[in-house]
Structure formats: structure tokens, C-alpha cells
Amino acid sequence: MKTLTIVKIGGNVIDKPEALQRFLTDFALISGAKILVHGGGILAAQLLKKLDIPVQMHEGRRITDSETLEICAMVYAGWINKTIVAQLQQTHCNAIGLSGADANILTAIRRPPLPFDYGHVGDVSPSGVSAAALAEFLQNDVTPVICAITHDGQGGLLNTNADTIASTVAVALSKMYDTRLIYCFEKQGVLATPNDDASVMPLITPAEFESLKAAGIISKGMIPKLENAFAACIAGVTQVRIKHADNLLSSKGTVVQCEK
Amino acid sequence: MKTLTIVKIGGNVIDKPEALQRFLTDFALISGAKILVHGGGILAAQLLKKLDIPVQMHEGRRITDSETLEICAMVYAGWINKTIVAQLQQTHCNAIGLSGADANILTAIRRPPLPFDYGHVGDVSPSGVSAAALAEFLQNDVTPVICAITHDGQGGLLNTNADTIASTVAVALSKMYDTRLIYCFEKQGVLATPNDDASVMPLITPAEFESLKAAGIISKGMIPKLENAFAACIAGVTQVRIKHADNLLSSKGTVVQCEK
Numbered sequence: 001m002k003t004l005t006i007v008k009i010g011g012n013v014i015d016k017p018e019a020l021q022r023f024l025t026d027f028a029l030i031s032g033a034k035i036l037v038h039g040g041g042i043l044a045a046q047l048l049k050k051l052d053i054p055v056q057m058h059e060g061r062r063i064t065d066s067e068t069l070e071i072c073a074m075v076y077a078g079w080i081n082k083t084i085v086a087q088l089q090q091t092h093c094n095a096i097g098l099s100g101a102d103a104n105i106l107t108a109i110r111r112p113p114l115p116f117d118y119g120h121v122g123d124v125s126p127s128g129v130s131a132a133a134l135a136e137f138l139q140n141d142v143t144p145v146i147c148a149i150t151h152d153g154q155g156g157l158l159n160t161n162a163d164t165i166a167s168t169v170a171v172a173l174s175k176m177y178d179t180r181l182i183y184c185f186e187k188q189g190v191l192a193t194p195n196d197d198a199s200v201m202p203l204i205t206p207a208e209f210e211s212l213k214a215a216g217i218i219s220k221g222m223i224p225k226l227e228n229a230f231a232a233c234i235a236g237v238t239q240v241r242i243k244h245a246d247n248l249l250s251s252k253g254t255v256v257q258c259e260k
Numbered sequence: 261m262k263t264l265t266i267v268k269i270g271g272n273v274i275d276k277p278e279a280l281q282r283f284l285t286d287f288a289l290i291s292g293a294k295i296l297v298h299g300g301g302i303l304a305a306q307l308l309k310k311l312d313i314p315v316q317m318h319e320g321r322r323i324t325d326s327e328t329l330e331i332c333a334m335v336y337a338g339w340i341n342k343t344i345v346a347q348l349q350q351t352h353c354n355a356i357g358l359s360g361a362d363a364n365i366l367t368a369i370r371r372p373p374l375p376f377d378y379g380h381v382g383d384v385s386p387s388g389v390s391a392a393a394l395a396e397f398l399q400n401d402v403t404p405v406i407c408a409i410t411h412d413g414q415g416g417l418l419n420t421n422a423d424t425i426a427s428t429v430a431v432a433l434s435k436m437y438d439t440r441l442i443y444c445f446e447k448q449g450v451l452a453t454p455n456d457d458a459s460v461m462p463l464i465t466p467a468e469f470e471s472l473k474a475a476g477i478i479s480k481g482m483i484p485k486l487e488n489a490f491a492a493c494i495a496g497v498t499q500v501r502i503k504h505a506d507n508l509l510s511s512k513g514t515v516v517q518c519e520k
Contacts, residue, residue: 050311070339077357078338079330082409082417086361090415096363097337101346103356103402140396142363149342155350157342 004033004138004177008166011042012186013245014080021087023184026248028091033138033177035169036095036145038084039162044075060220064119064159072159073099076147084145095143100124100150101157103133106165108150108158122150122158124165126235129172138177167228171235180239181232183225188244189254190226192217203255206230226256233258264293264398264437268426271302272446273505274340281347283444286508288351293398293437295429296355296405298344299422304335320480324379324419332419333359336407344405355403360384360410361417363393366425368410368418382410382418384425386495389432398437427488431495440499441492443485448504449514450486452477463515466490486516493518 007027013019027036041062048055048071056063064072081097088095100106100122106129108122128150137144146169148162163183170181193199194217201208209226212218218226225242233240233256243253267287273279287296301322308315308331316323324332341357348355360366360382366389368382388410397404406429408422423443430441453459454477461468469486472478478486485502493500493516503513 073342074334074338076338077342078334078336082333082337082359082361082411085359086411086417087415089361089364089411089413094364095361097359097361099342099345099357101342101349101355101357104349104354136400151342151346151349153349155347157346 001176001178002033004035004173004179005030005182006035006037006166006170006173006179007182007184007248008037008163009039009245010162010183010185011039013184014038014040015042019245020084023245023248024084024087025091028088028093029249034143035134035138036084036143037148037162037166037169038076038080038145039148040076040080043080044072047071047075058116058118061118062159063117064121066120069120069157069159073149073157077149081145081147088143088145093143094141095145096137097145097147099147099157100160103130105130105133105144106146106150106160106169107153108160110152110156110158120156120158122152122160124150124160124168126168126172129169131172131176134169134173135176161224163225163228167232167237170232170237174236174238179237180241181229181237182248183229183240183242184245184248185242186244188247188252189242190218190222194219200252201254203257205257206259229256230258261436261438262293264295264433264439265290265442266295266297266426266430266433266439267442267444267508268297268423269299269505270422270443270445271299273444274298274300275302279505280344283505283508284344284347285351288348288353289509294403295394295398296344296403297408297422297426297429298336298340298405299408300336300340303340304332307331307335318376318378321378322419323377324381326380329380329417329419333409333417337409341405341407348403348405353403354401355405356397357405357407359407359417360420363390364413365390365393365404365406366410366420366429367413368420370412370416370418380416380418382412382420384410384420384428386428386432389429391432391436394429394433395436421484423485423488427492427497430492430497434496434498439497440501441489441497442508443489443500443502444505444508445502446504448507448512449502450478450482454479460512461514463517465517466519489516490518
């Protein structure tokens with residue numbers, strides 16, 4: 001099987017033009033088939049604030065009303081996605097920016113309104129991924145750049161977590177490619193001591209994850225990120241890593257290791 | 261040669277959700293290869309106003325500073341493009357939303373800063389169109405939906421007139437397809453009496469255009485629209501029409517006829 005590298009890049013890097021350009025230069029150097037998945041929550045939050053649209057949260061998750069969906073689609077699929085694609089084209093990486101609606105690559109299911117209505121939020125599963133459409137791009141040496149906007153197949157756009165998209169796409173393509181998944185963000189990896197970048201764990205197992213979660217050392221956004229990472233690992237993705245965006249091409253960071 | 265239909269849809273229709281949905285339902289019914297090109301200036305102007313970003317004009321043309329470019333990319337490539345694509349997917353038209361940067365389909369040249377600097381504005385010519393990339397989509401029954409954002413190949417995005425994109429893409433593909441180009445907007449066609457929809461001309465020639473322009477009957481935005489239409493006609497596009505968005509599938513409207 002050919003190799004495929006799927007990289008997820010987080011909002012804290014996207015927000016810094018120089019860090020983003022450095023990252024994209026590295027990304028373009030990855031040989032073989034590759035896919036980039038990006039979020040952009042920080043820029044969306046800034047625009048929502050400028051427009052006086054309140055950011056509504058419930059149990060740590062954003063509620064996406066119609067106005068918020070419009071802003072998220074604009075920021076993720078418009079400005080950020082096209083900025084990334086134009087910069088990749090400059091490095092002669094033939095990128096194509098995609099939401100889930102484009103070429104129908106990713107259909108999501110709107111989250112049920114009970115027990116709580118999160119609005120225009122969609123959940124994805126590997127069965128919603130058009131692996132054939134993505135493989136067609138990869139075979140033509142075109143690099144998909146996927147943003148965190150999906151669709152419901154009924155004409156509606158949905159806001160979807162970018163970490164989950166990366167994991168789900170990796171699982172769907174792991175039947176066709178020897179797939180590795182890399183989560184890049186602003187920390188060195190999974191930290192054994194919060195905020196101490198020197199404490200990066202070279203490897204994490206599900207048992208260690210449960211124990212660090214119980215101890216409150218792994219918390220907040222790292223919990224769903226690691227859940228997505230383990231889900232990919234268990235479902236057949238060959239290698240899953242979490243690392244700093246500056247270390248994309250190095251062996252630094254944390255290997256997410258499930259028992260197989 | 262196979263047939264190809266390229267349709268340009270204007271901001272006055274995009275702005276009205278019901279009219280847009282009606283139009284897209286008709287568009288999906290066009291048989292054979294097809295491409296949709298859209299603008300979105302009205303929605304962009306609304307967002308610029310909300311954000312207190314002044315709309316700067318010079319001789320009737322918008323100046324695109326960095327902030328304006330960001331808003332235009334968000335509105336055109338983000339919200340409008342993805343809304344259209346999701347609605348086409350609902351009708352089982354397998355659409356893909358594209359800026360010029362995506363798959364490198366359309367490289368523009370930034371307009372020279374002298375005699376006047378219009379900012380991040382790009383001009384396109386048929387040599388900047390990747391006809392092969394567009395034909396690849398069409399051969400796979402994928403329908404490109406192209407927004408009015410291009411790139412310069414140097415990492416920068418550019419604002420480009422959607423009427424010109426439609427004409428330029430039509431010319432570039434007319435060597436591979438028997439191409440017809442349809443400009444859809446909020447009027448019945450080219451009007452012999454301004455504001456009288458009953459005065460629609462069934463046909464217009466370059467001589468009539470010059471005479472109506474000199475008489476001030478054809479003015480403002482209709483001038484570049486017709487220039488684009490004649491340019492396509494002269495360069496080998498089989499049929500060029502200007503009509504109301506509600507009449508996409510009918511024979512109504514104005515045929516733009518050049519002397520060949």
C-alpha cells in the first residue's frame with residue numbers, strides 16, 4: 001500500500017502568519033500523498049466579537065446558531081482555507097481547498113437537539129467520508145486541504161470539530177493507504193506536567209491516558225484530541241503522533257500507541 | 261465536441277435565498293458538462309459596512325485593500341460558495357467549490373499600481389486558466405462552482421471580476437468543448453429602454469452595442485458585462501446569452517452576436 005500522511009493544524013498556529021508559513025513550507029516537503037485538515041476557531045471568535053455576535057457555550061462546547069455558522073463558514077472555508085491553498089501553490093504543492101460539501105467528500109449528521117441543541121453542528125463517521133473522491137485527488141497529485149465545515153446532504157452546512165475530521169478521514173482512508181496521522185499544535189506533545197514543554201511524553205497508551213485524565217493532568221481540549229487520536233489508532237491508522245507545528249518533519253512529539 | 265454550459269450568476273440573485281434556490285434547481289437540470297461562476301458583491305458590501313470598513317472606489321471600480329480582500333475571500337469563497345455547493349449536492353449535482361488557487365485553476369496578474377493602485381485586484385486571461393484541471397472535473401461529472409477570488413501564484417489572493425472570470429474560462433475551454441456562456445442577472449436581458457423589462461432585445465451586435473453605449477442607453481455595469489460577452493463570442497464561444505436568472509432554462513433573453 002502507498003503511504004498517506006494526514007496532518008491536522010490548530011488555530012493557534014493558523015493565527016500567526018509567520019508560524020503558518022513556516023509550517024506550510026514543511027508540509028509541502030512531505031513526500032507522497034498528503035492531506036491537511038485545519039480549524040480556525042480563534043479567527044472566527046475574533047470576527048464574532050467584532051460583529052457583537054455572542055459566543056455561546058454549553059458544557060465547554062460552542063453552540064452554532066445561524067449567524068455563527070455563517071461566520072465560521074466564511075472564516076474556515078473562505079479566508080483561512082484559501083490563504084493556505086494559495087501559499088501551498090506558491091511552494092508548487094498543488095492544493096485544493098475543500099469543505100465537506102465539495103465533491104461530497106464528507107457528509108455529517110446534525111447532532112440531535114436533545115438533550116441539548118448545539119445548533120448547526122455535525123458529527124462525522126467514516127461512513128460519511130467519500131474515500132473514492134479523496135483518493136481521486138491524491139492519485140492526481142492534488143493535495144486536499146479540508147476545513148471544519150461539513151454538510152448534511154440536505155442543503156445545510158454544519159460546523160464540525162477539525163480534530164474529529166482528521167481522525168475520521170484517516171480511518172476511512174486507512175483501507176486504501178498506509179496512513180499516518182499527525183496532530184500539530186502549539187505544545188511539544190502530550191505533557192506529563194502541564195505547561196512544562198520539557199515534560200513531553202515520547203509515547204502514551206490508553207492506560208496512561210486514563211490515569212493522567214483521572215489525575216487532572218490531561219484536561220480540557222486535550223481529552224477529545226487524544227480520544228480522536230486513539231480512535232484512529234484502534235481503527236487501523238498505522239501511526240498517530242501529537243507534536244508542535246514547528247516539528248512537523250522531525251521525530252519529536254508524542255506517539256499515540258494503542259494495544260493491538 | 262461535447263457541449264459545456266458556463267453560467268454566471270450575479271449578486272442580486274445570490275442575495276435572495278428563494279431566488280437562489282430556484283435558480284440552482286434549474287441549474288442542476290442542465291444536461292452535460294457545466295460550470296457555475298458567481299460573484300457576491302452585495303453581501304460583501306453589507307459585511308464591510310457592519311465592520312465599518314469603508315468601501316473605496318476609483319472611477320467606478322472598487323479598491324481592494326487588505327481588509328477588503330479578507331472580507332471578499334470570506335464572503336465569496338466561504339459563505340456564498342459553500343452555500344451554493346451544499347444546495348447543489350442536495351439536488352444530486354456533484355458540485356465542487358473553487359477559487360482560482362484551488363487546483364491552480366485560475367492564476368491572475370495583479371493589476372499594476374500605476375496609474376492607480378486598486379490594491380489586491382487581479383486580471384485574468386485565458387492563458388491563466390488551467391483548462392486541463394477543469395476538464396478533469398467535468399470528465400468525472402463534477403461541476404465546478406467558481407468564485408471571484410483568484411491567486412497570483414506567489415501566495416497572494418486577488419479579487420477578480422466574476423463576469424470576466426466567466427468569459428475567460430469559457431474562452432479557455434472553447435478549444436475542448438462546444439461552449440455556451442450565459443450571464444444571469446436581475447433583468448430580462450439587454451434593454452432598449454432602460455428599466456423597461458418589456459424592451460428586451462432578442463439580439464445585440466457590436467454595432468448596436470456601440471450605438472446604444474454612445475446614446476447612454478447601455479451604461480454602468482452593463483458595459484463591461486457586454487464587453488466580456490463580446491470578447492467570449494469573438495474568441496470562439498459558440499453562444500453567449502444575457503438573461504434573467506428565472507429564465508435559465510428558457511430561450512428568453514438577449515443573444516450576444518458578433519460578426520464572425
